[in-house]
Amino acid sequence: KQEVTQIPAALSVPEGENLVLNCSFTDSAIYNLQWFRQDPGKGLTSLLLIQSSQREQTSGRLNASLDKSSGRSTLYIAASQPGDSATYLCAVRPIGNTPLVFGKGTRLSVIA
Amino acid sequence: DTGVSQNPRHKITKRGQNVTFRCDPISEHNRLYWYRQTLGQGPEFLTYFQNEAQLEKSRLLSDRFSAERPKGSFSTLEIQRTEQGDSAMYLCASTESIGQRETQYFGPGTRLLVL
Numbered sequence: 001k002q003e004v005t006q007i008p009a010a011l012s013v014p015e016g017e018n019l020v021l022n023c024s025f026t027d028s029a030i031y032n033l034q035w036f037r038q039d040p041g042k043g044l045t046s047l048l049l050i051q052s053s054q055r056e057q058t059s060g061r062l063n064a065s066l067d068k069s070s071g072r073s074t075l076y077i078a079a080s081q082p083g084d085s086a087t088y089l090c091a092v093r094p095i096g097n098t099p100l101v102f103g104k105g106t107r108l109s110v111i112a
Numbered sequence: 113d114t115g116v117s118q119n120p121r122h123k124i125t126k127r128g129q130n131v132t133f134r135c136d137p138i139s140e141h142n143r144l145y146w147y148r149q150t151l152g153q154g155p156e157f158l159t160y161f162q163n164e165a166q167l168e169k170s171r172l173l174s175d176r177f178s179a180e181r182p183k184g185s186f187s188t189l190e191i192q193r194t195e196q197g198d199s200a201m202y203l204c205a206s207t208e209s210i211g212q213r214e215t216q217y218f219g220p221g222t223r224l225l226v227l
Contacts, residue, residue, distance in 0.1 A: 102155050
């Protein structure tokens with residue numbers, strides 16, 4: 001059974017700092033991995049999707065990497081801003097399956 | 113707005129009552145998913161539809177839960193005889209079925225509180 005773990009569970013950083021969020025998954029047989037952002041009480045906003053054949057994806061200040069063989073992904077946020085404060089969720093889509101399997105998320109606070 | 117919409121956004125009900133939620137997917141998306149998210153947890157899969165056919169149901173979907181997508185467009189999720197443990201955010205997502213490159217787009221969710 002696929003399990004997704006996100007570390008740390010919570011993170012507080014001063015504005016301007018670069019930071020890394022970690023995601024690990026137990027079964028490397030995946031189609032893709034996706035990072036989402038969730039604001040309190042809101043739905044999910046897709047940030048980056050990495051196909052299993054890719055190593056990384058970039059969007060603005062965000063960079064996500066994927067090492068499928070070791071079951072790890074990282075989300076790098078450059079020059080963090082208070083507006084980046086949210087919960088960041090990692091999800092994988094297992095091969096042969098359609099629903100996403102999510103981690104519990106990392107709650108990020110960026111302090112001005 | 114052409115994104116996924118969900119109604120109502122919030123629902124407070126008393127234990128034992130029935131509730132129904134609606135999800136309108138992105139137009140022409142043929143797959144529709146329901147997930148449930150409790151506080152401090154990631155979303156957990158409940159069920160999904162390919163057009164009007166319900167193709168998979170999670171063990172989380174007890175007999176009190178039923179979902180429909182009668183015309184392959186919008187979907188409803190009904191919970192009968194609600195329990196306090198049903199309190200959660202119910203999220204809907206839709207996607208074009210394009211194999212490995214499928215990307216799910218999520219709605220804003222319906223937050224249910226059972227008193």
